[in-house]
Amino acid sequence: xxxxxxxxxxxxxxxxxxxxxxxxxxxxxxxxxxxxxxxxxxxxxxxxxxxxxxxxxxxxxxxxxxxxxxxxxxxxxxxxxxxxxxxxxxxxxxxxxxxxxxxxxxxxxxxxx
Amino acid sequence: xxxxxxxxxxxxxxxxxxxxxxxxxxxxxxxxxxxxxxxxxxxxxxxxxxxxxxxxxxxxxxxxxxxxxxxxxxxxxxxxxxxxxxxxxxxxxxxxxxxxxxxxxxxxxxxx
Numbered sequence: 192x193x194x195x196x197x198x199x200x201x202x203x204x205x206x207x208x209x210x211x212x213x214x215x216x217x218x219x220x221x222x223x224x225x226x227x228x229x230x231x232x233x234x235x236x237x238x239x240x241x242x243x244x245x246x247x248x249x250x251x252x253x254x255x256x257x258x259x260x261x262x263x264x265x266x267x268x269x270x271x272x273x274x275x276x277x278x279x280x281x282x283x284x285x286x287x288x289x290x291x292x293x294x295x296x297x298x299x300x301x302x303x304x
Numbered sequence: 305x306x307x308x309x310x311x312x313x314x315x316x317x318x319x320x321x322x323x324x325x326x327x328x329x330x331x332x333x334x335x336x337x338x339x340x341x342x343x344x345x346x347x348x349x350x351x352x353x354x355x356x357x358x359x360x361x362x363x364x365x366x367x368x369x370x371x372x373x374x375x376x377x378x379x380x381x382x383x384x385x386x387x388x389x390x391x392x393x394x395x396x397x398x399x400x401x402x403x404x405x406x407x408x409x410x411x412x413x414x415x416x
Contacts, residue, residue, distance in 0.1 A: 223403045233409055240404065290398075292349065
């Protein structure tokens with residue numbers, strides 16, 4: 192199974208709220224899970240990444256929680272700001288096709304002032 | 305250290321034409337991957353180049369082809385353009401030794 196399933200499709204929160212974006216995968220061979228942030232008309236920018244040997248990783252206001260047994264991982268944005276309004280993608284690399292990244296469907300986040 | 309750059313930023317073509325998109329990889333990176341991103345969708349892998357050879361390909365027809373040059377820059381060529389080829393084309397560079405891919409700003413292609 193090569194899919195990465197992401198939810199929700201869109202999310203609206205108030206400034207200071209904690210949006211949570213979830214991803215699930217099937218292939219247990221996946222061993223690296225990056226999150227990308229994309230603003231309209233721009234390319235995706237790496238936000239934070241995690242490996243399955245840790246259950247949580249924090250970088251600034253962004254935290255990834257990882258549940259290896261459930262094959263799920265989530266992005267939490269603490270103290271969200273209007274500038275965080277963007278589309279967020281989870282991804283995983285598939286090494287049987289040259290290390291391509293398989294992306295989730297994306298979550299469009301809007302943080303209201 | 306310069307990031308990934310792509311040219312042109314925007315392009316308009318008509319159905320049946322051919323197009324070439326260009327990418328310069330980030331300093332120190334020897335691998336380039338190309339992705340197609342339709343509006344409202346996640347990027348879809350087209351192919352990857354390492355040391356001037358194709359190193360993996362996604363589900364795209366042969367009219368999508370590429371090149372990588374000795375300086376690791378790359379081109380994506382699309383022949384016989386179709387309306388559905390309208391998308392944002394993204395280039396990402398990486399070192400084969402690590403998984404992290406760094407994306408350029410993309411080229412927005414519109415096929416009329």
